[in-house]
Amino acid sequence: MGHIQAENLTLGYSSKKVIQGIDLNIQKGEFLSIIGPSGVGKSTLLMGFNATTSILGGNLNILGTNLGTIRYKELKVLRAKIGVIFQGFNLVSRLSVLDNIASGMLHRKPLLSSIIRHYSSQEYEEIYEYMKVVGIEQEALSRCDRLSGGQKQRVAIARAIAQRPEIILADEPISSLDPVSARSVLETLKNANEKYGITVVSNLHQLDYAREFCSRVIGLNGGRIVYDGPPDQLSPATVSQIYHKEHTDHNADICFSSPFASASLLPA
Ligand code: ADP
Ligand code: MG
Numbered sequence: 001m002g003h004i005q006a007e008n009l010t011l012g013y014s015s016k017k018v019i020q021g022i023d024l025n026i027q028k029g030e031f032l033s034i035i036g037p038s039g040v041g042k043s044t045l046l047m048g049f050n051a052t053t054s055i056l057g058g059n060l061n062i063l064g065t066n067l068g069t070i071r072y073k074e075l076k077v078l079r080a081k082i083g084v085i086f087q088g089f090n091l092v093s094r095l096s097v098l099d100n101i102a103s104g105m106l107h108r109k110p111l112l113s114s115i116i117r118h119y120s121s122q123e124y125e126e127i128y129e130y131m132k133v134v135g136i137e138q139e140a141l142s143r144c145d146r147l148s149g150g151q152k153q154r155v156a157i158a159r160a161i162a163q164r165p166e167i168i169l170a171d172e173p174i175s176s177l178d179p180v181s182a183r184s185v186l187e188t189l190k191n192a193n194e195k196y197g198i199t200v201v202s203n204l205h206q207l208d209y210a211r212e213f214c215s216r217v218i219g220l221n222g223g224r225i226v227y228d229g230p231p232d233q234l235s236p237a238t239v240s241q242i243y244h245k246e247h248t249d250h251n252a253d254i255c256f257s258s259p260f261a262s263a264s265l266l267p268a
Contacts, residue, residue: 001061001064002025002026002027002028002061003028003062003166003167003199004025004049004061004062004199004201005024005025005026005059005061005062006022006025006058006060006061007023007058007059007060008021008022008023008057009021009022009023009024009048009057009058009060010055010056010057010058011041011044011045011048011055011056011060012041012044012054012056013044013053013054014054017057017223018041018044018223019041019044019045019048019220019223019224020224021057021058021224022058022223022225024218024225024228026199026201027199028166028197028199029193029197029199030199030200030201030215030216031189031193031199031200031213031214031215031216032199032200032201032202032214032215032216032218033201033202033203033204033210033213033214033216033217033218034046034201034202034203034217034218034220035203035204035205035207035217035218035219035220035242036220036221036242036243037221037242037243040220040221040222041220041223042171042172042203042220043171043203045220046169046171046201046203047169047171048067049062049082049167049169049201050079050082050084050169051070051075051078055067055068062082062167063078063081063082063166065078080107080108080165081163081166082163082165082167082168082169083104083159083160083161083163083167083168083169083198084160084168084170084171085153085156085157085168085169085170085173086156086171086172086173087171087172087173087175087176088176089149089153089155089156090156091144091152091155091156091159092144093143093144093145094143094144094145095143096140096141097131097139097140097144097147097155098127098131098140098141099117100155100156100159101127101131101155101158101159101162102117102123102127102162103162104158104159104160104161104162104163105123105126105163107163108164109123127162128140130161130162131158133158133161133188133191133192133195134154134155134157134158134161134191134192135154135184135188136151136154136155136158139151148181149176149177149178149181150177150178150181150182150184150185151181153174153177153181153185154184154188156173157185157188157192160192161192161196161198164196165198166198166199167199167200167201168192168193168198168200168201169201169202170189170200170201170203171202172205173185173186173202174186174204174209175205182206182209186209186212186213187213189202189213190213202214207231207234207239210231211231211232211234214231215230216228216229216230216231217229217234219234219238219241220242221241221242221244226238226241226242227241227242
């Protein structure tokens with residue numbers, strides 16, 4: 001069974017259907033990106049996988065759990081298996097790198113030792129491993145507000161890994177970063193994907209990065225999937241269809257981040 005399975009799935013808000021009747025099957029260990037213009041529903045879809053946006057029709061099955069009938073207790077268990085990374089990092093800025101990463105372990109630690117931030121030597125070892133995976137071990141005791149954007153995002157990835165998740169959902173994880181930091185963040189996600197077999201689904205604004213890092217791309221427009229396949233088979237006509245203005249709320253905004261931009265992906 002796939003890690004994420006959607007059948008005729010409609011997602012959205014009380015006032016509005018955003019994702020309309022899609023079918024999708026994502027297997028364990030995939031590294032996949034969702035692309036499309038602003039307002040098309042990338043975040044709505046991604047956060048649907050975490051049961052944050054509402055199912056308005058069809059079926060959604062995450063890690064073998066049917067989100068349509070899920071109860072609160074099951075939801076807590078499921079969410080512990082899903083790490084989430086945001087554009088704005090969502091770290092506790094006055095805490096150290098080490099404490100932020102350790103907070104990913106909260107769901108499997110006794111409450112008291114979490115509150116007083118007491119870690120066993122085994123937990124220290126584990127946190128150190130994650131720091132090395134994301135390349136932040138030199139900053140272990142630095143407060144997070146002293147770090148650069150790229151470093152903060154790598155701490156957020158380490159915190160997500162510390163959950164020992166089966167899936168990581170990353171909503172525009174590189175949008176606020178310069179190209180060098182963006183690249184290091186995507187390499188870090190790829191590393192986590194390969195080392196731990198974590199399924200990674202990421203919303204990416206930049207097609208060129210999706211092309212370089214992801215094995216599969218989902219293109220959204222008009223609430224539907226208009227492309228699902230390897231990035232190297234995305235034709236200019238399909239790219240044009242994905243970013244077609246008439247089907248979206250906002251202006252189309254393909255964002256290439258030179259120097260990795262590929263002219264062959266520009267719409268005809
Ligand atoms: P994207 O991530 O592709 O930019 P979103 O998923 O954020 O798109 O938004 C898709 C649509 O859903 C937009 O029209 C947006 O205005 C609407 N939307 C997003 N969040 C909410 C919400 N909490 N309540 C109602 N509508 C929302
Ligand atoms: Mg979004």
